[in-house]
Structure formats: C-alpha cells, structure tokens
Amino acid sequence: xxxxxxxxxxxxxxxxxxxxxxxxxxxxxxxxxxxxxxxxxxxxxxxxxxxxxxxxxxxxxxxxxxxxxxxxxxxxxxxxxxxxxxxxxxxxxxxxxxxxxxxxxxxxxxxxxxxxxxxxxxxxxxxxxxxxxxxxxxxxxxxxxxxxxxxxxxxxxxxxxxxxxxxxxxxxxxxxxxxxxxxxxxxxxxxxxxxxxxxxxxxxxxxxxxxxxxxxxxxxxxxxxxxxxxxxxxxxxxxxxxxxxxxxxxxxxxxxxxxxxxxxxxxxxxxxxxxxxxxxxxxxxxxxxxxxxxxxxxxxxxxxxxxxxxxxxxxxxxxxxxxxxxxxxxxxxxxxxxxxxxxxxxxxxxxxxxxxxxxxxxxxxxxxxxxxxxxxxxxxxxxxxxxx
Numbered sequence: 577x578x579x580x581x582x583x584x585x586x587x588x589x590x591x592x593x594x595x596x597x598x599x600x601x602x603x604x605x606x607x608x609x610x611x612x613x614x615x616x617x618x619x620x621x622x623x624x625x626x627x628x629x630x631x632x633x634x635x636x637x638x639x640x641x642x643x644x645x646x647x648x649x650x651x652x653x654x655x656x657x658x659x660x661x662x663x664x665x666x667x668x669x670x671x672x673x674x675x676x677x678x679x680x681x682x683x684x685x686x687x688x689x690x691x692x693x694x695x696x697x698x699x700x701x702x703x704x705x706x707x708x709x710x711x712x713x714x715x716x717x718x719x720x721x722x723x724x725x726x727x728x729x730x731x732x733x734x735x736x737x738x739x740x741x742x743x744x745x746x747x748x749x750x751x752x753x754x755x756x757x758x759x760x761x762x763x764x765x766x767x768x769x770x771x772x773x774x775x776x777x778x779x780x781x782x783x784x785x786x787x788x789x790x791x792x793x794x795x796x797x798x799x800x801x802x803x804x805x806x807x808x809x810x811x812x813x814x815x816x817x818x819x820x821x822x823x824x825x826x827x828x829x830x831x832x833x834x835x836x837x838x839x840x841x842x843x844x845x846x847x848x849x850x851x852x853x854x855x856x857x858x859x860x861x862x863x864x865x866x867x868x869x870x871x872x873x874x875x876x877x878x879x880x881x882x883x884x885x886x887x888x889x890x891x892x893x894x895x896x897x898x899x900x901x902x903x904x905x906x907x908x909x910x911x912x913x914x915x916x917x918x919x920x921x922x923x924x925x926x927x928x929x930x931x932x933x934x935x936x937x938x939x940x941x942x943x944x945x946x947x948x949x950x951x952x953x954x955x956x957x958x959x960x961x962x963x964x
Contacts, residue, residue: 718820718950721788729769732756735776737844739783740823744848755779786822790951790959791840794943801829801838816840816948827851828935831914836861836932837940840948846959850936855963856909858891860934861916866926868901873923881922885912888919902928936962 733747736756741747748766750756756763757777758770770776776783793816795801803825805811812826827839827847841847850857880889891907906916917927933940937958943949951959 716819716950718787718789718791719953721790721953721956727772729771732758732763732768732770732776733766734844735770736778736783737847739776740786740825740842740844741778741783742825742844744844747844750778786842788843789820789822789824789841790843790846790956791816791819791824791948792938792940792943792951793838793840793948794940794945795830795835795838796946797833797835800832801826812838815946819948819950828911829913830932831917834930834932835945836930837935837938838932839935839938849962850959851911853909853911857936857962858907858909858934859911859932859936860905860907862896862929862931862933863904863906863916863920863927864929865902865904865920866928869895869904869925870901873925876923877919881919883918883922888912888915890919 732751733744736742736747736750737744742750747756751763751766751768754762754764755778757780758768759775760777793812795812795815799810799812799815802811803813816824822842824840824842825847827841828851830836830838839850849855874893874895877890878893880887882888888910891909893904893906895901896903896905908916916930920927938951938955
C-alpha cells in the first residue's frame, strides 16, 4: 500500500465514490473499452450525425434529456441535458438570440417572430392641449424723422401746412373763408407771417406742430385719391387710416383706375416741392394699350402734341416689349389730371392699364398691391435734398 489510491481501496468499506465510479468509465472510454457503461447507439451528436464511436457517444450524453434519469444515484448533478436557448440567454453581456416560433400546418414549418405589443394606458385619457393662438402681426412703427422746427417767422399758410392740416393751397382757401385765427384775432389777409410761439386756431381748434410722417402706398385700382369723398366711394385714406394717429394726405393725384406709387405725408413743404410743375419731378408709367402702337405714332408722341389745355409731350417714350407693342413705358413730369390717358386718346389709342412705377426716386419694389410702408430716414433725406 505504497500509493494513496491503494490505501483508499483497502481502508474504505462503503459504496464506491463518484470519482471512482465515473472515473473508471472515463478511463475505459479513453482506453477504448466501453463494456461497463450503457451504450448510446441511438444518440446523435451536436452536428446531427449518428455517433458511431465512444467519444461521440460521450459528447451526446450532455444533450440527452434522459441522462440524469438513468443515473444510479440521485445526487442532483444537473450537467445532463442543456437547453441551448436558455444557456445563451443566461450569459450576462451576451446578445440574446432571436426566438422563433415554429408552427406546422401540414407542410413546411412557419417561422414567426415576436409581434410588437402596444400597451394602452388604462383609465381616462388626458385631453389634448388646446391649440396655440395665432401669432399677432406687429404693426409697423414709423421711424424717427427729423422734424421741421421754425426758429423765425414764417408765412401763415406754411405754418398751417406744417401742422398737417392741409396743403398750402388749401390753407389759403381757409384763410379767405375766415376760418383761421392767430392769437384770437381773425385773419383774412394773405401773406401774414406768424412766430413759432404764436397760437394758430382752425375753427377755434388750436393747431400744433405734429410729428412728421412719410408713408408709401402701392395703390390698387378702384380707389379715389381724395381725403374726403361725400358720395361714399372708396378712397385711398381707407387703406392707410390705421397707419398712424397723425393726419396725413396724399401727395399728388392718381385717378380711380390708375395703380402704383402714391406718397402720403403731413409735411407741407415736401408736398409742395414734389408736386410743383417747375421742379419737374420724374414720374414713370407702365402703359397697356388696346392695340399695338405703331412707330409713326410713337415718334409723334415723343415730339409732342396739342391738347385742349395746351401743348404737351412725354419726356421719354419706348417699347417695353418689342414682341408685344401694346406695352409702353413713358416718363412725364406734368401733373395734370388724366394727362397720360388723354395723350394716348388723342392719337386713337385707349389705355387699358396704367401703373405708376416710379415717383421722385420712390418705387414699388417689394410692396404688394394695396400695401403700404413707412419711408426710411435715408429716403426722406434724399427727397429733401432733391433740387427744387
């Protein structure tokens, strides 16, 4: 009994241990003798082939679900049949295999993956939030223009026009009618001068210098260029009435069916400067005629014609589209009533559409029909610096 194993065999009198029992089987398998263990001739190895040798049978034993039941002792050793799906899913950090449900309908198996289940919330549902109110458009604010301040005596009609009540010509009419008082005294004479600190009243209502406003409108057709219209027609003041609190009025006139650039202000000096014929302020119109304009009539209009109120001529006239000779561009400085329409009618053409696209350096670019905007201080400075 020199070796330890021989000592165990003599000293121990009970049943053989697990190491002795299964160790002998392992040695027999290793040596090629498998007569003392149950053969696994009907088992299959992991690759699906029939196990024909002892090594394959030993490997298939781990996948046999009845292996633990055939053991002689009930030691609870659970290393027999292994569920491969559970084994993979139980490894921490290991990506789980996609489980597949197999159904047989008499033919090939049908593979169905898990279906997504949408869990609905129990109980009463919260009402949806109320819709947000629409954003209010901010009203345009007039920029700060340099106001005109008198530091010396000026004529009464100029003072009245500077208050924004009316133009100088209309102020002269109010003076003749006896509607103007200076320091409580009725004034009916023309050419009277007043000081900046004098009290001037119109119909017993004091006039004061207002903040200057300069506004540009892209006039649509169907509106009369007037401050007051007793017949109930649509007037241009309806389009700009909400622009400011100050009283403004149009500079010049556009007839009812003419569209385009129209300036509003309460600066009487600037209004007189832009409308006086001697200043020759440029006005450019886009004209649409009822028929093509022949070159002979074009030359005739460029040289000038005679109307009932005197001779008149365009400053320049040209075709805007050589393929469509009903489209004409004209430039004129005269401010007579319906002057462009009357000129074309005198040579046998009827104006279908008349649009003023340019007036004293101002254009309707970026301004939709019927919309208005305030002039920038730079534009106002440009108008005031124009030679008169």
